[in-house]
Amino acid sequence: MAKKEYAFYPGCSSQKGASASNYLVSVDSMCKTLDIKMTEIPDWNCCGASISYAEAGELPRLAMNARNFALSEQHLPGQDIVATCAACWLGSRESKERLEHNNTLMDDTNKALKEAGLNLKVIPEVRHMVEVLIEDLGYAELASHVKKPLEGMKIAGYVGCQTNRPFGIQGESFENPMYLDKLIESVGAQATKFDQKVTCCGGALAFSEPDKAQAQIKDIIEAAYDSGAEMLVTPCPLCQANTEVYQGQINKKYGTKFQLPVLYYSQLMVLAYGGSAKDAGLNGQVIRARRLEEFAGK
Amino acid sequence: MSDMNQQMSAKYKNNFLKEIEEQAEMGEWVKMCMQCGVCSGSCPTNFHPGWEHPPQELFMMIRAGKRDEVLDSQSMWMCVSCYNCYVRCPRKVPITHIMHGIAEYAYRIGRAPKNQPTLHLSQTFWNNATKTGRVNEVQLTQSLYFKDGIMDGIKKAMAMQDVALGLVKAGRLNVMEAIGGGHKCKDIKGIHAMLAKAKELENQRKGRAA
Numbered sequence: 001m002a003k004k005e006y007a008f009y010p011g012c013s014s015q016k017g018a019s020a021s022n023y024l025v026s027v028d029s030m031c032k033t034l035d036i037k038m039t040e041i042p043d044w045n046c047c048g049a050s051i052s053y054a055e056a057g058e059l060p061r062l063a064m065n066a067r068n069f070a071l072s073e074q075h076l077p078g079q080d081i082v083a084t085c086a087a088c089w090l091g092s093r094e095s096k097e098r099l100e101h102n103n104t105l106m107d108d109t110n111k112a113l114k115e116a117g118l119n120l121k122v123i124p125e126v127r128h129m130v131e132v133l134i135e136d137l138g139y140a141e142l143a144s145h146v147k148k149p150l151e152g153m154k155i156a157g158y159v160g161c162q163t164n165r166p167f168g169i170q171g172e173s174f175e176n177p178m179y180l181d182k183l184i185e186s187v188g189a190q191a192t193k194f195d196q197k198v199t200c201c202g203g204a205l206a207f208s209e210p211d212k213a214q215a216q217i218k219d220i221i222e223a224a225y226d227s228g229a230e231m232l233v234t235p236c237p238l239c240q241a242n243t244e245v246y247q248g249q250i251n252k253k254y255g256t257k258f259q260l261p262v263l264y265y266s267q268l269m270v271l272a273y274g275g276s277a278k279d280a281g282l283n284g285q286v287i288r289a290r291r292l293e294e295f296a297g298k
Numbered sequence: 299m300s301d302m303n304q305q306m307s308a309k310y311k312n313n314f315l316k317e318i319e320e321q322a323e324m325g326e327w328v329k330m331c332m333q334c335g336v337c338s339g340s341c342p343t344n345f346h347p348g349w350e351h352p353p354q355e356l357f358m359m360i361r362a363g364k365r366d367e368v369l370d371s372q373s374m375w376m377c378v379s380c381y382n383c384y385v386r387c388p389r390k391v392p393i394t395h396i397m398h399g400i401a402e403y404a405y406r407i408g409r410a411p412k413n414q415p416t417l418h419l420s421q422t423f424w425n426n427a428t429k430t431g432r433v434n435e436v437q438l439t440q441s442l443y444f445k446d447g448i449m450d451g452i453k454k455a456m457a458m459q460d461v462a463l464g465l466v467k468a469g470r471l472n473v474m475e476a477i478g479g480g481h482k483c484k485d486i487k488g489i490h491a492m493l494a495k496a497k498e499l500e501n502q503r504k505g506r507a508a
């Protein structure tokens with residue numbers, strides 16, 4: 001039996017061929033090493049993310065998240081829900097909080113759920129993957145599996161917004177959370193002093209207001225270079241995509257020469273645990289992480 | 299939609315604060331603002347054009363009954379949902395949610411600015427996600443680029459082709475999604491019935507005709 005078991009909420013961007021598929025690949029290999037069993041919530045649906053606020057309204061969004069809770073409790077009773085995506089985690093946690101504090105919303109949500117043949121009594125705990133790593137396993141346990149420390153690598157830990165605010169990781173500050181730096185160091189790399197670690201990448205507005213979002217992304221990448229980092233690491237799929245895929249456009253617009261690989265924490269861990277480039281999903285980088293590819297080949 | 303605007307305006311007469319408190323998500327918190335301005339200084343979009351009124355100014359305008367100026371404003375549509383204002387507010391006002399709430403309400407009663415790009419994104423995203431229960435990223439991107447017609451869409455797609463090609467090469471853009479492939483929920487029917495009910499209940503609770 002696995003050491004830890006959770007109900008897994010992978011989220012839309014994680015599916016095969018989608019924008020965060022490399023995140024899922026690396027999480028799968030990481031969990032294998034750490035003996036964590038993640039069982040996908042059957043027929044889970046989208047959380048609505050933050051951006052659906054205008055079209056969806058409040059109750060339909062709550063209903064979507066409540067459907068996931070009900071399915072999880074029905075098929076995987078008693079297990080905490082674990083999300084890898086910051087937006088999924090936030091959307092679910094926010095819904096849990098509102099439903100538990102407002103009986104009218106809870107009653108209405110159950111009336112809506114009934115139409116899908118479901119009922120919600122208990123809402124499971126909703127946690128982010130990094131909470132599981134830090135709180136249920138701990139840095140020492142994470143470090144104990146390292147076979148190949150990422151020695152000499154300088155990495156900027158980009159926490160971003162939604163794994164940090166409004167809930168965040170327990171015991172961390174909103175202004176200067178240290179958990180990502182500690183994760184980087186637990187696999188033997190060096191976390192640089194990066195002053196834009198909690199700056200917003202523009203989120204969904206990278207689509208609707210690209211100039212504004214790209215101005216923010218430029219500041220983030222510039223600060224990472226200034227800190228001496230050779231790559232950026234993040235726990236959020238949208239942070240990852242925004243800071244990676246628009247570097248070319250920013251270079252054209254601002255005359256910069258950005259070419260900074262952007263990874264997930266889980267990819268670093270897989271490599272340090274002795275996994276291959278494929279296990280770590282390195283083939284999913286738009287900006288190739290050459291140094292890590294060489295490292296994985298050794 | 300403008301009927302809805304007149305209906306609400308008549309219902310609340312000159313009490314715009316009450317209208318926001320009852321109609322906008324988390325609107326009941328507006329009166330808690332003490333005008334310190336920490337939210338405005340914390341907003342990452344505050345140096346960009348389009349940001350006429352920072353949150354604390356919007357809150358005072360609501361209390362002053364400036365209904366037209368608030369509802370027609372672009373300001374709340376600039377919110378990137380970063381929650382910086384939310385965690386820094388000394389009165390614990392859930393500012394991010396109120397920004398979303400005011401924007402949603404303005405849209406609901408037909409007062410949102412014409413061609414507001416973030417409103418369009420919100421509509422497209424939700425419709426895309428709820429069609430099959432899960433987001434189809436390719437169709438989402440397509441509908442965003444082609445919102446202003448085919449020529450404009452081609453121009454935008456051309457400008458973005460490096461980004462798209464990079465993602466295809468990295469295996470992170472599934473072209474099969476363009477023709478309806480990719481993942482979806484099994485109980486799509488149940489999801490649609492559930493959402494229709496939720497919408498109906500929300501309209502009832504807020505006294506809005508469906």
